[in-house]
Amino acid sequence: xxxxxxxxxxxxxxxxxxxxxxxxxxxxxxxxxxxxxxxxxxxxxxxxxxxxxxxxxxxxxxxxxxxxxxxxxxxxxxxxxxxxxxxxxxxxxxxxxxxxxxxxxxxxxxxxxxxxxxxxxxxxxxxxxxxxxxxxxxxxxxxxxxxxxx
Amino acid sequence: xxxxxxxxxxxxxxxxxxxxxxxxxxxxxxxxxxxxxxxxxxxxxxxxxxxxxxxxxxxxxxxxxxxxxxxxxxxxxxxxxxxxxxxxxxxxxxxxxxxxxxxxxxxxxxxxxxxxxxxxxxxxxxxxxxxxxxxxxxxxxxxxxxxxxx
DNA sequence: TTCGTATACTTGCGTGAGCAAGCAGCAAAT
DNA sequence: ATTTGCTGCTTGCTCACGCAAGTATACGAA
Numbered sequence: 001x002x003x004x005x006x007x008x009x010x011x012x013x014x015x016x017x018x019x020x021x022x023x024x025x026x027x028x029x030x031x032x033x034x035x036x037x038x039x040x041x042x043x044x045x046x047x048x049x050x051x052x053x054x055x056x057x058x059x060x061x062x063x064x065x066x067x068x069x070x071x072x073x074x075x076x077x078x079x080x081x082x083x084x085x086x087x088x089x090x091x092x093x094x095x096x097x098x099x100x101x102x103x104x105x106x107x108x109x110x111x112x113x114x115x116x117x118x119x120x121x122x123x124x125x126x127x128x129x130x131x132x133x134x135x136x137x138x139x140x141x142x143x144x145x146x147x148x149x150x
Numbered sequence: 151x152x153x154x155x156x157x158x159x160x161x162x163x164x165x166x167x168x169x170x171x172x173x174x175x176x177x178x179x180x181x182x183x184x185x186x187x188x189x190x191x192x193x194x195x196x197x198x199x200x201x202x203x204x205x206x207x208x209x210x211x212x213x214x215x216x217x218x219x220x221x222x223x224x225x226x227x228x229x230x231x232x233x234x235x236x237x238x239x240x241x242x243x244x245x246x247x248x249x250x251x252x253x254x255x256x257x258x259x260x261x262x263x264x265x266x267x268x269x270x271x272x273x274x275x276x277x278x279x280x281x282x283x284x285x286x287x288x289x290x291x292x293x294x295x296x297x298x299x300x
Numbered sequence: 301t302t303c304g305t306a307t308a309c310t311t312g313c314g315t316g317a318g319c320a321a322g323c324a325g326c327a328a329a330t
Numbered sequence: 331a332t333t334t335g336c337t338g339c340t341t342g343c344t345c346a347c348g349c350a351a352g353t354a355t356a357c358g359a360a
Contacts, residue, residue: 009259
């Protein structure tokens, strides 16, 4: 009989939560979640983006980015300056503290990432990346159809 | 410079959300989320489990299972009968409607799953499964260390 | 100019998740 | 029988997410 364990989507969820929880534990001392880290990292990589661009780069939707930025702002890690050229938009910059925390936590993340794939050969990594690209493309394709459509 | 896109954990999150959202769209007509489906599927596979066992099998924590079961109960898909041998526990059974919905949605899920991996050879699938097992094992290992511990 | 559409962001609602604390019932030791 | 500790479940808090609706601004067309 068909079981959730047979489903790629289910397996992805399980593994994602395990990897993410482990990273969360490693970041605990910095009061930063994995998702917050990814946004901070993005913001430091290219300063002065608006929220839409951050959403695209982190592959999150805009409401999620808004809320994560609220948290980061509350923690004093970012600044929102309104865009004089487009008064609907904010340009996002890290604070000094934000830059510092991002640097420190990026070391943690890199270490964590290496640990997750430490027993992979370069070929295995390339095959995994290729598999990810294929699944992503399949998920984005239309025509999967909510019901029987063969 | 290091970017979130370079991180396996980040990539897992992106791909998981895409696959999951696609399935959610396909299940919309059945008023069932992917996570709810996985629990229903588990419940129908082995009826009369207690919540702890469901949590183990679906790899979720107990509070999460409690809340998903609340939703499923509200929708009339499951029954909670208290265990006469252990009055702390509930034994969980699908209702007739629950069994029916699970059967129908399992067809959708299987179809969705095939679509996600349709261009994979059996060898590629085996390599992917192997990669998942390795990452999972790495994530579960202790000693990753919240900080510098080499 | 003004009208209409598109866009950047926010807010509200519901779901799922982790963690910690609480409650009730079990079970073993005294 | 009482105590002590463990276990099954629930609740509260916070975060992340998707979707839909709302607000303010931008911009092109009339």
